[in-house]
Amino acid sequence: MTVRERCEAAKAHAHAIAFTGEDGMNGMLIAAAGALREHADHIIAENKKDIERCTRGPQFTDRLMLDEKRIDGIAEGLEKLVELKCPVGEIMEERTLYNGLRLTRVRVPLGVIGIIYEARPNVTADAIGLAIKSGNAIVLRGSKDAVRSNAAVTEVIKNALRDRGFDPEFIQLIEDTTREGATEFMRMNGIVDVLIPRGSASLIQNAVQNATVPIIETGTGNCHLYFETSADIGKAIPILINAKTQRTSVCNACESLLIDEDFALKHLKEIVSALREKNVEIVACEKCRKILPELAAATEEDYYTEFLSLKISVKIVGGVEDAIAHINRFGTHHSDGIITENEAAAEKFLDEVDSAAVYVNASTRFTDGFEFGMGAEMGISTQKLHARGPMGLKELTSYKYCIRGDGQIRG
């Protein structure tokens, strides 16, 4: 099927999934989870073929790889969605207008969600699960590298739904993994209601530049920690090490450290050795290098860079105002934190840093749907329109106004 045919098929079934009801949705999720476990061997065999063909190096292969344990984790993710409340039909507002019209604002699914993503086959199942529980049709477009894995996961889930008497055609996987196919997918106006690109900065920029359907930018995270002069070094270093090193390839990892000058004079050495103990490569500003001349010099480009590796930029700033200005200029409005014992500085930072998630005395690694208690996420929005931060079930909905009258006309 062509890209357009896949999208049209999803749209034709959007109505059915929207009106499935919570019991039906939960039945689908349980069936899908069971089938993934039952057919794990088949999925792993197909995944092996993708991996054998893949020549992109071990880090890439690791993200692509599925084994029994990972498949069990994916199935568990679907089962966890059962416990979350379906947002569809929620009455968000109810009023009677001056003329007796009764106005109700009701939460409804977005309709058809498109998702473009890279070689992580778990996203296929996660996205299907979130679509089911939010009442949306979904069109998936994974990467060439994961084509057999994605097909296997989708097929196993669709067959399981069909066996239980559900029509699974609200789930559509695009076979066409060419660049032209992606561009076509980005222009399905009137069919696709929102497109979510998930993956590298270049994938997301490609969507920003080429999509004519509404998109939600996700995931690029040039996240900062700022050690304010009153910071407790006993909190600062563990938070830095956690944010920088606990997992380096994720969008909420710390990429840049800002330090007030007198705090640096006292603690830079200690900070640097804590980072080095974890094998973190450091590039630093001139002021830092005056304190510790052995540090490598940072370029302006470094301050803009999401390293996604064991590398960090370090810069001395002139107080909270300067730190905020730096973050708003060089950051990606994802997650940024201040370490401070000064409440006024904390509140100023919270107010003025223009990011989806702003932290005081905590690791930026918490920006995540599960950590925020939303249960799951379709990605982390770094734009301000529609949703900001982790996108869970509610963020995959819209609303409509239902107005009940008895003959009202406008005067």
Added chain:
Amino acid sequence: MTVRERCEAAKAHAHAIAFTGEDGMNGMLIAAAGALREHADHIIAENKKDIERCTRGPQFTDRLMLDEKRIDGIAEGLEKLVELKCPVGEIMEERTLYNGLRLTRVRVPLGVIGIIYEARPNVTADAIGLAIKSGNAIVLRGSKDAVRSNAAVTEVIKNALRDRGFDPEFIQLIEDTTREGATEFMRMNGIVDVLIPRGSASLIQNAVQNATVPIIETGTGNCHLYFETSADIGKAIPILINAKTQRTSVCNACESLLIDEDFALKHLKEIVSALREKNVEIVACEKCRKILPELAAATEEDYYTEFLSLKISVKIVGGVEDAIAHINRFGTHHSDGIITENEAAAEKFLDEVDSAAVYVNASTRFTDGFEFGMGAEMGISTQKLHARGPMGLKELTSYKYCIRGDGQIRG
């Protein structure tokens, strides 16, 4: 100043307007309203120059024209915003997470709003007022035809703010009214947070096709009324006449009437004469023409058309299911209504018509920020992302997560 310079100037002042506080905002609105009245003569004189140059016909000139009464109405609109609550800073959600992190979701302005609009200079003041009370910077790009009027309105307001000690540079009017300038404006990623096109379908489509910043589609309204078989003809005809004729050039006017067959057999003649009494031109389906052979034939294109004039398409349908399918296919997801005394039909229509506002026994003309009790509107969204229906102050905001900890790290 260039388009980019205007946008950058607005962005540089976004922070100041976001933190002005409600008293300051109200002071600005009152100062702006007073100045518009005080300098009405100047604005009218500049507006006359636009009108003299304009060769687009009387209907166009009427929308462009400003007189003392209209300026007073615009000033009143600004004053009404004083009574509305500023949405900035609202705590939308507050939770303590499992690890003791305190999470607060706070409403914040979008940042920099861009608006592209056609020759209605009142939009200039309305948009500035909404930007002030929602804490947003605003970049205005009106049409060539209204260039002097828009400049006069903007200048009068900015001077009034400056006189009261406010920095008015969060308001920027783009002088460049070329097509290239518009395209440049649509690509100010990283500077403009959202672009709202207001005006004709072609202006909006141009934005959909060319914008790389997030946009909100507004205002194209191919709105339907559906007379279900149980409809009360005493409600049906007044609602139809109101929706079709009270004001024809607006997006929430009715453009198409669907009728159940037996209702048409009984009432089509009466409906047609009521429409003809108001000089409405009718194009109708074959089934209608069997009942009243003198009716002109409708083409498929007619069913897609937003006439914005005294013209309507009429079509006989086979019940509520068929009516819903027609509306979802031919409509623009703006405002659609059913006239019925059958509650099951009404509820089905409310559930399944995929539009921003769905009515039972009322005119579609009510889809409006003022009528919905939102006080004012920046336009009516016909997309599902971010906002749907009238966009008031809340719809011009985003949110951020503020997370307060005492050293939490992710395990």
